[in-house]
Amino acid sequence: MATATDSRRPASKGEKVADWADGRLGIYGLAKANMRKIFPDHWSFMLGEICLYSFIIIILTGVYLTLFFKPSMAELVYDGSYGPMNGIHMTEAYASTLDISFDVRGGLLVRQIHHWAALIFIAAMAVHMMRVFFTGAFRKPREINWLFGFLLLVLGCIAGFTGYSLPDDLLSGTGVRFMQGAIMGMPLVGTYLAMFLYGGEFPGDDVIPRFFSIHVLLVPGIMLGLLVAHLILVFYHKHTQFAGPGRTNKNVVGMPLLPVYMAKAGGFFFLVFGVITVIAGAVTINPIWVLGPYRPDQVSTGAQPDWYMGWTEGMIRMMPGWEWVIPTGHTINFGVFIPLMVVGVIPIAIALYPFFESWLTGDKREHHIADRPRNVPTRTAFGVAWLSWVFMCMIGGGNDLWATHLHLSINSITWFVRIGFFVVPPIVFWITRRICLGLQRRDRDKVLHGRESGIIKRLPHGEFIEVHEPLAQEEMHTLTAHEQYRPLEAGPKVDENGVVRKQGVVERVRTKLSKNYFGDAGQIPKPTAEEYREVTSGHGHH
């Protein structure tokens, strides 16, 4: 053991290499700070890892695919190893995707891994974001990292859309057409933007090569930068942890990067890669050879985008077809334009939430202890209501599938979604908050009265009671470690000189919201030491 630090011993070969590198890169400073860096452990902390690893898998497989894919809309007549397509007009993009699927050995596997990893990447980002949201891990000092993560999700969707558009099959071409139609629906600039993006009238010859450079260079380049920044900030801020014995806002408790997290995280990369590969080998998605090449006058039924675009599809489908010709003689296509605007509003509502909450609480401190979702009922309710909003849109996006699978009228489903879009989130908000408050009450009872032991005891006068077992100190601490904000006070109507105090609208709204968040309806006060002592000292237990 001692030899490792013994300076008289000549440096080993490995040490010499390290010294060489340190003399040029200064790696010892970095290693000192990070090699034994502590990471707290919780199953939900691996969600972000899945994002990172599936991103790496996408890059690896994507580079391979570029070796064979030809992003060209030049027309040809197929003559290749997939018999059913022989003699059919198609673009080089579609033909080369057929080649990757049928002629390149392993090409189909890589294509499938790429697509599956993309679906999982975005799903993992969404769930990771939920974890961060519901535990309040977006609070100071992590607001900027929240935005980086949000941008990664948005860019991931753009990368996904441009990616699945590339094969130029009947389904993806329909998506590209949809996008063109949606752009045309923008007032004033729509037709110009559409002409510029598509290099002329739809479909033209340019959109696939342009999407290709967006998909393989522009978007992943930005994402790589954001990802690195995201990870640097995770290291710099140090990971949040849940409350527990010995875990405070001033420390981070867990296991060191070397060796435990190196092995666990490194191993987890292979687990994710392995699982995605097996899925890709066994379950075929996007079988473009079944769909056929794109033609603007053909379409398949049950046309669906990849799952993460489903909510935008839903908004487009649920919108009534309002179209006005305004007195200037111009047309406003609200049926497309309003969904296009709302598609921006829904994500921004969640992206800006951290700033809203810090404005509401006025809390300028750093927060490193993750909240349990129940302990911030209004935030949790907002988050779940937001999810229900997105989910309503997704139902709308798949209204045809809901209709055919459940034998329902497509019109009724659409009407359900139109109404549900406005009605469901408030209901979900209310229900979620009730559930959170209930859970808070249960925690409170557990702390004050102990846990139900399941042992029934009969008292001398014949009454039956259930014996409650007191909690261990660790648990009592954990259940009471969260802070509770007090609602803002409106302040007196008049100041000390009797002059009427003016309270701005913003301040009034803030007071009201604060009351909603932290008032009696918004949270159950956690038990105090006095209450605990009162309950434990009295024998009036029942």
Add this chain to the structure above:
Amino acid sequence: MSSEHLPSEADHGPAGQVAVADHEDPFKDPGLPPHEPRKQDIDERSAKRSERTVALLFTISMLATIGFIASFVAFPVDKMAYVWPLGHVSILHLMLGLTLGIALFCIGAGAVHWARTLMSDVEIADERHDIEADAETRAKVFADFKQGAEESGFGRRKLLRNTLFGALTLLPLSGIVLLRDLGPLPEDKLRHTLWGKGKRLINENTEEPLRPEDITLGSLAFAMPEGLKKDDHDFNVEIAKAALMLVRIHPDDIKDKKSLDWGHDGILAFSKICTHVGCPVSLYEQQTHHVLCPCHQSTFDLADGAKVIFGPAGHALPQLKIHVNDDGYLEALGDFAEPVGPSFWERG
């Protein structure tokens, strides 16, 4: 309460000890719990077993990689077979996926098992430090900045500053101008299709000119303008606007008088391109004469001038005026009277 509560545990158990220990704050943080050794920490045989498990997983991975290479060489690329429950699949594809997946998975499983059973699981606490700099650093930074700004003369030499801003503001214009040739201006491109007076309606499948008797009552047929060929370079651009849908409805069932007049004996020709975002509408219900766009479910009533009766489309499908020419073929009497496809700002 305490006397009623499981006296044995409250008196002797660890839970009982802490519950009564502190009268100051009953919820005080008791600090990190002591490390509890795992089986592998105290039993060498158990540790050996873990070691063998990990080594086995790594070995399986090696075998799987060899299996991957063997599959790559052994199975032909076009060999299909029935594999329950997957159905007919490419054997090469399936084998490559399984072997590569197992090779990857076992490395991961081995590493994680190693970390969980054999590496130390003693929890360590690291301190956190404020992200915010202390007041001294902050003061130094602002002083440095102020000095730098003063030395640059940025605030003092306003002419320099303003001209620099001017130059930097103008420069991006070059970049915007460069984008001009991304595409042509819309002009009236969206207002014209290949249809025109005297163009016959060509059956899209047979590529033969259509006669009225080819369109039977209740049927739906697709047509393209005479002169358009599938191997034309701009076929897709033209068909994206010109795609035509023909129905024959009993003239008494046609509610819209103008629509009836624009057709021939109940044969009506509508644009096939949805007025919502441009998908081809194609799901025709012959009893109701409704046609539905499979993309976003806009529904049009072909018996009533293709008016929108449900869904997000904003206006009716444009109708093409047709008649039968002297040779007995269906023929267009002109182009569409209004732009086809999705609506746009200048559409009017």
